[in-house]
Amino acid sequence: MLIINGKILTMTGKPVECGYVRTEGKVITEVGTMSALDKRHKGEEVLDVDGAWVMPGLIEAHAHIGICEEKWGAIGDDCNEQTDPVTPALRAVDAVNAMDPAFHDAIKAGITSVMTGPGSANVVGGQFVFMKTQGRCVDNMTVLFPAAMKAALGENPKTIYGDQGKCPATRMGAAALLRRTLLEAVQYRKDKERGRLDREDFDKEPWMPVLQRVIPMKVHAHRADDILTAIRIAKEFNIDITIDHGTEAHLVVDEVKASGFPVIVGTDLTSRSKLEIQNMNFKTNKILAEAGVLIAVTTDHPVALIQYLPLCAGLAVKEGLPMEEGLKAITINPAKICRVDQRVGTLEAGKDADIAIFTGNPMEVFTKTLYTIIDGQIIYNGMKDDDEFTLPPLNAGIDNPKAVHAENE
Structure with missing residues (x-):
């Protein structure tokens, strides 16, 4: 999976205002800025979150x-x-x-x-x-x-x-x-x-x-x-x-x-x-x-x-x-x-691909969970029954990363 155009809060330093997270299997493999993303990579699920907050679970x-x-x-x-x-x-x-x-x-x-x-x-x-x-x-x-x-x-x-x-x-x-x-x-x-x-x-x-x-x-x-x-x-x-x-x-x-x-x-x-x-x-x-x-x-x-x-x-x-x-x-x-920080708690290469994606700051009462990803799999899709905050479906592609689709999947 490739999550793009997110505000990435790695919890290891300052947020990446427009960045990406790449996973392979159950682990995170890359975290970086959109400007550094190699767009030649194909054949992976792409999730364009269009400015949403991307955090460790x-x-x-x-x-x-x-x-x-x-x-x-x-x-x-x-x-x-x-x-x-x-x-x-x-x-x-x-x-x-x-x-x-x-x-x-x-x-x-x-x-x-x-x-x-x-x-x-x-x-x-x-x-x-x-x-x-x-x-x-x-x-x-x-x-x-x-x-x-x-x-x-x-x-x-x-x-x-x-x-x-x-x-x-x-x-x-x-x-x-x-x-x-x-x-x-x-x-x-x-x-x-x-x-x-x-x-x-x-x-x-x-x-x-x-x-x-x-x-x-x-x-x-x-x-x-x-x-x-x-x-x-x-x-x-x-x-x-x-x-x-x-x-x-x-x-x-x-x-x-x-x-x-x-x-x-x-x-x-x-x-x-x-x-x-x-x-x-x-x-x-x-x-x-x-x-x-x-x-x-x-x-x-x-x-x-x-x-x-x-x-x-x-x-x-x-x-x-x-x-x-x-x-x-x-x-x-x-x-x-809990002595498990070698696996969870931050967005870093090698950590478990446990990721939470929110419309904004999760500590604010009106913030909604868009996606919950555990071990590299989307377990919860908050877009299925909520069309107030629209995001593109998977495989939207990197070539047009800011495109927003009306239909939610």
Whole structure:
């Protein structure tokens, strides 16, 4: 495929005001200006976007899509195993339903990949997966698994297990339980390295990539004290974490910056339904970014619907986050945080051909998605049922690149 006459936002530098993107198979092969395009190339599908914004596919860094399904209520809710506060062996790939209609909503919004996994009922929830939004078989949609180990501090595990008369009933209990679990995993690793094990432990093995810092521990933490506890524990065990939600991270911004850990902020597009999110504000993004903290914006789908991801970034921009940082917070930043930036998050030769094409800035409410391309294939064509913004069909040709066709295909 050859996409021409677009405003190309590679997310690696300044936009190319009139440029092209060429793909071959599932990867991007070229990105450049129209003046540098070799027009002798023939025999490929040509998509003339006539000034539309061409971006890397958007990325949701924290969601429960496919696990907490829309429409099906309790029957479709596989988000939380509320029978044991420590469940590291749970695997998101065993619960994601690729038929969840939210995947289609994501695609329509230009979202091409997501990090999805267990919820925050448990102190240790299980293993996340980073996956594409298009497909029917999770195994074929997977980009990285395991991608992170979920942990949670604060109200959720404290309330759920405290109400059952179990530990953790307090924040001290949650922290102690997490420390005990990590300490047991560290001892298991030592015994394994010294050949002292008769067999592998089903609940300890999932911790090995975390202890080796291959993947992070993904910590649900809203309140400032929970954020600091997460950082404290990560330093004690020399592991990497992402701070997920980080509602009060702006109140301890110096400590968060000093930790070096990224924050996946949000969702702020919801009600203040519990005490620990009373200080939520879209300004958190600006404050953290100005301090040099790597941030991504999240919907925490289905807390806010996944298709509102670019709007959440837009609201952060409205509250002072620079425009470019808003776009990075839903493209290259989540790719880096989720450790998949070698494949997605930018438009560069060699990266996956995951591309979103919009009528304008996707963070603006009236912007429409024209095309969503995943692995080099057009998965969503917004022109089929919308003739207000006309574009030429495929194979319009390069010789007359500005020709606009009335008929949409």
